[in-house]
Amino acid sequence: MAETREFQAEVKQLLHLMIHSMYSNKEVFLRELISNASDATDKLRFEALKDPALLEGDAEYKVEIEVRKDARELIIRDNGIGMSEQEVIENLGTIANSGTRKYLEALSGDEKKDSQLIGQFGVGFYSSFIVADQVTVNTRRAGQEQGVRWVSAGEGDYTIEPVDKATRGTEIVLHLRDGEDEFLEHTRLRHVIHKYSEHLSLPVRLHRPADGEDEGGYDTVNQGTALWARPKADVKDEEYHDLYRQLSYDPEPPLTWSHNKVEGNLEYSSLLYIPAKPPFDLWDRDSRRGLKLYVQRVFIMDDAEKLLPSYLRFVRGVIDSNDLPLNVSRELLQSHRVIDKIRAASIKRVLSVLGDLAKNDADKFARFYDAFGPVIKEGVVEDPDNRDKIIDLLRFHTTRTEGQARISLRDYVERMAKGQEDIYYLTAENLTTAKASPHLEAFAKRDIEVLLLTDRVDEWMVNALPEFDGKTLKSVVRGDVDLGKLIEDPQAEGEKARVEALYKDVIERVQGVLGERVESVRVSQRLTESPSCLVVADNAMSRHLEQLLRQAGEAIPGNKPILEINPDHPMMTRMRETLDDDEFEDLSHLLFEQAVLAEGSQLDDPASFVKRLNRLVFKGA
Numbered sequence: 113m114a115e116t117r118e119f120q121a122e123v124k125q126l127l128h129l130m131i132h133s134m135y136s137n138k139e140v141f142l143r144e145l146i147s148n149a150s151d152a153t154d155k156l157r158f159e160a161l162k163d164p165a166l167l168e169g170d171a172e173y174k175v176e177i178e179v180r181k182d183a184r185e186l187i188i189r190d191n192g193i194g195m196s197e198q199e200v201i202e203n204l205g206t207i208a209n210s211g212t213r214k215y216l217e218a219l220s221g222d223e224k225k226d227s228q229l230i231g232q233f234g235v236g237f238y239s240s241f242i243v244a245d246q247v248t249v250n251t252r253r254a255g256q257e258q259g260v261r262w263v264s265a266g267e268g269d270y271t272i273e274p275v276d277k278a279t280r281g282t283e284i285v286l287h288l289r290d291g292e293d294e295f296l297e298h299t300r301l302r303h304v305i306h307k308y309s310e311h312l313s314l315p316v317r318l319h320r321p322a323d324g325e326d327e328g329g330y331d332t333v334n335q336g337t338a339l340w341a342r343p344k345a346d347v348k349d350e351e352y353h354d355l356y357r358q359l360s361y362d363p364e365p366p367l368t369w370s371h372n373k374v375e376g377n378l379e380y381s382s383l384l385y386i387p388a389k390p391p392f393d394l395w396d397r398d399s400r401r402g403l404k405l406y407v408q409r410v411f412i413m414d415d416a417e418k419l420l421p422s423y424l425r426f427v428r429g430v431i432d433s434n435d436l437p438l439n440v441s442r443e444l445l446q447s448h449r450v451i452d453k454i455r456a457a458s459i460k461r462v463l464s465v466l467g468d469l470a471k472n473d474a475d476k477f478a479r480f481y482d483a484f485g486p487v488i489k490e491g492v493v494e495d496p497d498n499r500d501k502i503i504d505l506l507r508f509h510t511t512r513t514e515g516q517a518r519i520s521l522r523d524y525v526e527r528m529a530k531g532q533e534d535i536y537y538l539t540a541e542n543l544t545t546a547k548a549s550p551h552l553e554a555f556a557k558r559d560i561e562v563l564l565l566t567d568r569v570d571e572w573m574v575n576a577l578p579e580f581d582g583k584t585l586k587s588v589v590r591g592d593v594d595l596g597k598l599i600e601d602p603q604a605e606g607e608k609a610r611v612e613a614l615y616k617d618v619i620e621r622v623q624g625v626l627g628e629r630v631e632s633v634r635v636s637q638r639l640t641e642s643p644s645c646l647v648v649a650d651n652a653m654s655r656h657l658e659q660l661l662r663q664a665g666e667a668i669p670g671n672k673p674i675l676e677i678n679p680d681h682p683m684m685t686r687m688r689e690t691l692d693d694d695e696f697e698d699l700s701h702l703l704f705e706q707a708v709l710a711e712g713s714q715l716d717d718p719a720s721f722v723k724r725l726n727r728l729v730f731k732g733a
């Protein structure tokens with residue numbers, strides 16, 4: 113007796129979407145079903161290593177696709193692991209896969225975008241309902257006697273019942289909707305299957321109907337040999353692109369790749385791709401990362417994180433090792449000599465591919481950097497062994513670059529000003545804030561280039577990068593930036609003393625007003641246009657980093673900044689002449705608050721700022 117069961121709510125939602133909004137690119141259902149069949153044979157191959165009896169005498173893995181035109185049925189059959197009753201209920205009635213749940217969250221309502229998302233997430237089995245108004249699944253788990261039949265029209269419920277099934281594995285029968293006749297056509301099917309399965313290491317066989325003399329039969333559509341196992345010279349670019357598409361679900365071709373067969377002490381093949389565009393989950397904590405791992409052509413796992421460090425998480429590809437045991441698990445990978453070596457070699461490989469790109473193809477490298485620059489910077493902190501190579505790849509905006517142009521540290525050093533000993537940088541929220549920063553004024557006046565760092569990771573990166581080419585990296589917002597040597601004027605010292613004496617009283621008064629808000633107040637050497645700016649002590653955390661940490665929800669005490677004032681600014685002349693305490697107080701706060709705003713920070717008490725500003729502006733009126 114068949115039992116009727118309800119789909120989980122999320123499944124209903126997903127099915128509704130599949131049925132009512134996927135008008136384009138419907139063929140993806142076939143890719144999903146073939147990919148499931150291939151996973152199922154991979155799983156069996158793996159389990160059969162421990163328990164050969166599961167094979168029931170049949171070790172010739174394959175997927176077969178057959179059309180029954182009169183019945184409007186398309187059948188996809190595999191001799192993989194199959195499913196038990198419990199597995200059918202879990203896998204084909206609920207959404208167990210966290211990726212699918214994310215898919216639902218990411219839906220935009222825009223049919224075209226959503227159908228592309230299907231590709232990225234691989235929404236899998238349920239995509240059958242894009243083209244079918246009834247789906248029947250007959251399956252028997254390898255090693256079990258009883259088979260299961262699952263039937264649904266994709267509208268809220270399904271039935272499940274025991275069934276006799278002679279062969280292990282899964283057979284999916286799609287009853288096609290009206291208007292989906294193209295998927296009954298042999299040539300059309302052949303084309304789609306070829307497109308999606310060319311690089312599966314599993315033969316996909318399509319049934320050829322009898323025709324006159326021809327009795328019909330099954331033809332293998334794909335090559336069925338892993339691309340990475342073939343000699344490089346035999347593989348066409350389009351084939352590399354196709355495999356990349358399968359691995360990444362990225363519709364665009366990769367930027368570049370590196371295919372290698374390593375022989376000697378360690379034997380493995382590696383195929384590493386650099387994507388052209390970032391995946392949607394690049395900044396997700398649990399984003400996909402790592403490579404697909406095979407051992408002697410047997411698929412072992414997806415996303416083996418241990419094979420690449422987190423700062424190379426955008427790389428997609430395959431490692432096929434001859435030295436690992438077939439029963440290797442994620443735990444074992446954590447500390448395995450072979451894995452450590454493959455990992456180290458893969459990192460070097462990726463960095464050298466990128467290095468070549470930087471040298472030989474500026475345009476492609478710029479595309480790479482736009483997409484993954486901030487990610488690669490994490491490597492400066494994460495991977496001291498390869499730091500020099502990573503640093504060579506870094507590119508920066510500066511006070512002299514325009515638009516999207518960036519330069520390397522090497523370029524910076526080569527064009528340093530006469531007498532300049534250090535590398536100067538400024539960290540800020542964005543390029544506009546950075547370029548307008550008062551801290552840059554003195555540097556601009558002396559024509560000294562300053563790196564403008566606006567990626568979140570930059571604060572951490574510069575901490576891990578104290579010097580380059582023997583030159584110290586110095587923040588222009590720190591107290592110890594010594595412009596003294598760069599000022600050619602020999603009378604500067606005397607002038608400095610005179611100005612300080614002139615402003616001694618003002619400085620004491622400002623300090624009295626601001627009290628605990630500042631560490632100290634002093635005459636600035638950096639300002640030429642702005643009235644004031646905030647700097648931090650030499651060894652203190654930068655204010656931008658404090659801001660980032662607060663945004664990330666960390667409670668940090670916060671250092672008191674040093675307020676620097678510009679003696680040449682009319683506001684200072686006015687303060688020197690102001691005797692009225694109330695007005696002086698307003699001006700002092702304003703001096704501080706302007707400096708906070710100019711660095712792109714937020715005021716603690718914006719309302720008071722506004723009142724103060726109005727008081728001062730309308731004072732004369």
Ligand SMILES: Nc1ncnc2c1ncn2[C@@H]1O[C@H](COP(=O)(O)OP(=O)(O)OP(=O)(O)O)[C@@H](O)[C@H]1O
Pocket residue numbers: 144148149152190192193194195203204209211233234235236237238281282
């Ligand atoms: N042909 C099959 N043989 C055995 N199990 C299958 C088969 N098709 C699907 N399944 C099982 O059903 C589960 C759900 O399949 P579905 O295609 O919806 O998602 P998935 O394959 O897990 O996810 P994704 O498509 O994102 O990789 C699979 O994980 C697998 O356990």
